[in-house]
Amino acid sequence: MRNDTLPVSGPGKGSTMKNWRYIGMHAVAAATFIFLLQRYGLNNTLESSLLWALTFGGCAAGLAYAQSKR
Numbered sequence: 001m002r003n004d005t006l007p008v009s010g011p012g013k014g015s016t017m018k019n020w021r022y023i024g025m026h027a028v029a030a031a032t033f034i035f036l037l038q039r040y041g042l043n044n045t046l047e048s049s050l051l052w053a054l055t056f057g058g059c060a061a062g063l064a065y066a067q068s069k070r
Contacts, residue, residue, distance in 0.1 A: 019068040026064035031057030 035053035038044045044052075 023061050023064040023068060027057040027061035030060030 031053040034056040035049050038049040038052045039046065
């Protein structure tokens with residue numbers, strides 16, 4: 001049985017890496033979705049699509065971070 005968390009003291013501190021991985025995956029998924037929607041679904045420019053992807057990825061990371069702290 002493999003344990004991916006490091007042994008640390010305090011409640012809830014052992015799954016910190018798992019939370020950051022979750023936050024990162026959430027941000028990448030949201031950014032990818034909005035980029036593909038903007039670029040190919042709505043035929044926007046590359047610059048506009050990247051800006052929207054960055055914005056939505058940042059918002060998704062913030063929401064995932066807030067949810068992981070509950």
